[in-house]
Amino acid sequence: MSNRDFAPKIVAFCCYYCAYSAADLAGSLRLQYPPTVRLIEQPCSGKIDIRLLLQAFEAGADGVYVAGCLEGDCHFLQGNIRAKKRVNAAKKILDKIGVGGERLEMFNLSGSMGPRFAAIATEMTERILRLGPSPLSTADKGEEGKAE
Amino acid sequence: MIVAAAKPWEEIMASLHGMHKVLVVGCGGCVAVCLAGGEKEAGIMASTLRMQRKLQGEPVETEEITLTRQCDPEYVRELGKKLEGVDGILSLACGVGVQVIAEHYPNIWVAPALNTKFAGATLEHGSWEERCGLCGDCVLGQTGGICPIIRCAKSLLNGPCGGSQDGKCEVKPNECAWNLIYERMGRLGRLNQLLEVAEAKDWSQGRDGGPRRVVREDVKLDD
Numbered sequence: 173m174s175n176r177d178f179a180p181k182i183v184a185f186c187c188y189y190c191a192y193s194a195a196d197l198a199g200s201l202r203l204q205y206p207p208t209v210r211l212i213e214q215p216c217s218g219k220i221d222i223r224l225l226l227q228a229f230e231a232g233a234d235g236v237y238v239a240g241c242l243e244g245d246c247h248f249l250q251g252n253i254r255a256k257k258r259v260n261a262a263k264k265i266l267d268k269i270g271v272g273g274e275r276l277e278m279f280n281l282s283g284s285m286g287p288r289f290a291a292i293a294t295e296m297t298e299r300i301l302r303l304g305p306s307p308l309s310t311a312d313k314g315e316e317g318k319a320e
Numbered sequence: 321m322i323v324a325a326a327k328p329w330e331e332i333m334a335s336l337h338g339m340h341k342v343l344v345v346g347c348g349g350c351v352a353v354c355l356a357g358g359e360k361e362a363g364i365m366a367s368t369l370r371m372q373r374k375l376q377g378e379p380v381e382t383e384e385i386t387l388t389r390q391c392d393p394e395y396v397r398e399l400g401k402k403l404e405g406v407d408g409i410l411s412l413a414c415g416v417g418v419q420v421i422a423e424h425y426p427n428i429w430v431a432p433a434l435n436t437k438f439a440g441a442t443l444e445h446g447s448w449e450e451r452c453g454l455c456g457d458c459v460l461g462q463t464g465g466i467c468p469i470i471r472c473a474k475s476l477l478n479g480p481c482g483g484s485q486d487g488k489c490e491v492k493p494n495e496c497a498w499n500l501i502y503e504r505m506g507r508l509g510r511l512n513q514l515l516e517v518a519e520a521k522d523w524s525q526g527r528d529g530g531p532r533r534v535v536r537e538d539v540k541l542d543d
Contacts (some may be wrong), residue, residue, distance in 0.1 A: 223360055226367040265364070268329055269372035311374045 180208045180234040180300040184293070185224070187217040189247045190283045191239030197286030205290035206297040217241070217278075218251020225262040229271055232309060235300035237277045239292065245282060252280060271307055275300065321350035321441075322414040323448045324357060324434040332365075332410070333372065335431035339380060339407035342369065344433075345399065345421065346386030347413035354448055356434050357412030359386040365412065365433055390417025396424050403428060438470075456525030456532060462518060464504040469521075471497035477518040 186192040192213050198205065214220065217240025228236045238259055240252035256278045263273030277296060281288045326332075336342055344366040352358025366382040373380040385402055387395040390413035399409070399421065408429040411418045414436040421430045438450035453470035459477065460467055469475045473491035480498035483490030487499040505511050525532075 221360060223363040223367065226364060226371070230367055230371060265368055269368055270375045271371060307375055308371060311377065 178301065178305055180297060180305070181232055182209045182235040182237070182293075182296055182300060183228045183233045184209050184211050184296075185214050185217070185220055185236070185238045186211050187214055187240045187247075187252070189216070190241040190245075190281055190285075191217075191279070191289060193283035194239075194281055194285050194289035197284065198289045199286075201286050203286060203290040205293035208297045208300070209293045216246065216248045216251035217255035218246070218248055220255045220258055222258050222262045222265070225259065225276060226265065229266065229275070229306060229308060232306070234306045234309070235275045235277075235296055235303075237279055237292070237296050239279045239281060239289070242280045242282050272303065274303060275306065321353050321439070322416070323354045323437045323440040323450075324351045324414050325437055326356060326361075326365075327433060327435050329368070332431070332433055333369075336369070336380070336408055336410060339429075341381045341383070341406050342366075343399070343402055343406045343409045344369070344382050344384045345390065345409055345411050345413070345417075346384070347390040347411075347417050348386055349389040349391065349413075349417075351412060351414055351417075351434060352386075354442075355446070357414075359384075362386055362412050365410065369410075390414075391420055393420065393424065396420050399425065454527065455521070455523070456527070457522050459518070459521070462513070462516070463501045464508060464510065466497055466501045466504060468497045468501065471495075471500070477521060479514070 184191070186195060192211065195211055217238050220238050225236055225238075238255050240255050241247065243252060246252045259276060259278040263276050266276060267273040277299075279292045281292065344362050346352070346359050346362030347357050348359070351361075355361065362384050366384050370380060370382055383402055383406070385399065387398060389395050390411065403425065406428065408431060409421055409425070410431050410433050411421055412433045413421075414434065415432065418430055418432045439452040439454055440448045440450045443449050450470050452467060453475070455469050459469065468477060471494070472480075473489055473494075474481055476498065480496050484496040484499055487496055488494070489496045502511070502514065505514055
């Protein structure tokens with residue numbers, strides 16, 4: 173698949189108090205960002221666990237990011253710090269098995285940062301476009317090819 | 321609790337080589353508390369296994385189940401209905417759980433996903449330290465509740481060795497157990513108790529004579 177045909181699937185786990193509001197704001201401001209990002213609202217970025225991140229990749233995501241509040245501003249005090257640690261642990265797993273930890277990232281922003289939300293969506297999309305489709309989806313196609 | 325930690329991933333992968341369907345079994349006991357082998361860890365391990373095998377072109381099917389405890393037969397028997405078509409079991413229990421599964425299912429391969437480390441306590445979330453040497457003949461009553469068997473590098477019974485400096489052990493940067501004992505006994509006004517010489521410990525109660533067993537006739541079910 174050439175890069176031109178590749179429309180990445182990116183899952184964004186967004187904290188309700190910051191990134192999700194920032195996404196609303198980006199919409200109100202009529203900011204354009206790539207339609208590659210699927211938002212999943214979370215009560216806090218600290219709700220994220222490694223299992224959920226891996227599940228997203230298994231279910232076909234080419235990239236995943238967690239967007240939480242600015243450090244020091246978490247509504248639940250430390251949720252974003254804990255999320256960062258779990259994201260880092262999941263990155264190691266993805267590196268180890270060959271999916272690639274680069275496909276997963278943690279971002280911090282506040283609810284008032286609509287333009288930053290759009291910039292993060294663009295940045296992550298560009299990164300995944302550069303990396304290409306997830307090796308897991310390529311492996312799927314390989315299996316289908318074998319079946320044929 | 322029994323504290324355990326995940327084995328190196330390559331070792332786990334090698335132990336499941338060639339299997340097409342694996343039952344990943346978590347344990348809801350000690351290893352769930354020390355965040356090594358509970359339901360969440362079983363899920364992470366199963367997902368990691370599926371993804372890596374898919375990338376290697378050898379996809380594997382997994383089933384996951386987390387038993388209340390893997391060291392009790394009544395829970396391990398629950399696995400029976402999950403075993404159809406399963407080539408092997410990956411157990412996230414301590415060494416006890418793995419063996420109980422092996423004893424109950426003699427015809428199926430069981431691999432450990434964890435290294436069983438020690439009987440220990442939580443120091444803080446994410447940090448555990450050994451507290452009991454399972455010696456079978458507890459001396460905590462003589463040492464103010466601080467175990468010299470496991471917390472002293474030499475398991476000394478009558479005071480510190482010459483390597484104790486400023487309250488620290490010479491072997492590891494740990495507190496000297498005998499310094500801790502001395503301070504505690506002093507605080508409790510029981511220093512005189514330390515003048516009693518402890519005789520050679522009865523190590524026949526220890527773990528060097530094959531598996532130990534405790535039998536309680538009063539609680540056995542004879543039906």
